[in-house]
Amino acid sequence: MSDLILASGSPIRRSLLERAGIRFAVEKPRVDEDALRKSLTQDDVSPRDMSDALADFKARRVASKTSAGFVLAADQILEFDGAAIGKSRDQAEAAELLSRLQGQQHKVHSAVVIYENAKPVWRHVATATLTMRALTANDIDRYLSRHWLDVSYCVGHYRVDAEGIRLFQRIDGDYFTVLGIPLLQTLNYLSDRGVLEDD
Numbered sequence: 248m249s250d251l252i253l254a255s256g257s258p259i260r261r262s263l264l265e266r267a268g269i270r271f272a273v274e275k276p277r278v279d280e281d282a283l284r285k286s287l288t289q290d291d292v293s294p295r296d297m298s299d300a301l302a303d304f305k306a307r308r309v310a311s312k313t314s315a316g317f318v319l320a321a322d323q324i325l326e327f328d329g330a331a332i333g334k335s336r337d338q339a340e341a342a343e344l345l346s347r348l349q350g351q352q353h354k355v356h357s358a359v360v361i362y363e364n365a366k367p368v369w370r371h372v373a374t375a376t377l378t379m380r381a382l383t384a385n386d387i388d389r390y391l392s393r394h395w396l397d398v399s400y401c402v403g404h405y406r407v408d409a410e411g412i413r414l415f416q417r418i419d420g421d422y423f424t425v426l427g428i429p430l431l432q433t434l435n436y437l438s439d440r441g442v443l444e445d446d
């Protein structure tokens with residue numbers, strides 16, 4: 248079995264890969280994501296391409312410092328009204344974001360990039376469109392009060408694999424894309440490369 252490193256601190260991505268039976272090490276890349284997003288925004292990079300660029304940067308950073316055969320990194324960007332929306336700094340800011348999203352459609356772009364021997368060999372970006380239910384301020388405050396610790400680090404501050412699914416009226420796109428990684432496409436590539444072979 249080939250060596251694989253997950254270049255991500257996301258507990259959701261780690262759990263998804265573990266439950267798929269993949270063995271890997273985790274190395275969180277040391278990057279200033281806020282500064283990178285700001286720079287990409289100033290360069291008029293689209294939200295979709297921003298997710299790809301951030302995933303690539305993370306994979307490249309870790310791949311340059313390891314001898315592992317494969318390094319996998321992922322990133323997710325929420326797009327609303329054509330603009331990339333970053334993570335909120337606190338619960339009050341998250342409530343403000345959800346109040347903007349309620350009753351509206353937004354998109355999430357989830358990108359994955361894989362490096363082999365410090366060179367990019369595969370990438371994929373998937374997009375899902377989500378329609379949020381109409382929510383009152385009380386609905387939002389109650390949801391965040393109950394789940395803030397679990398959703399504080401999530402794009403959009405909801406988790407569709409938990410109670411956050413109740414915030415939505417409709418989701419068009421792959422379930423795993425919403426969770427933060429186009430998992431089926433990723434598994435297909437790793438399988439083709441022999442990374443998923445049983446010992």
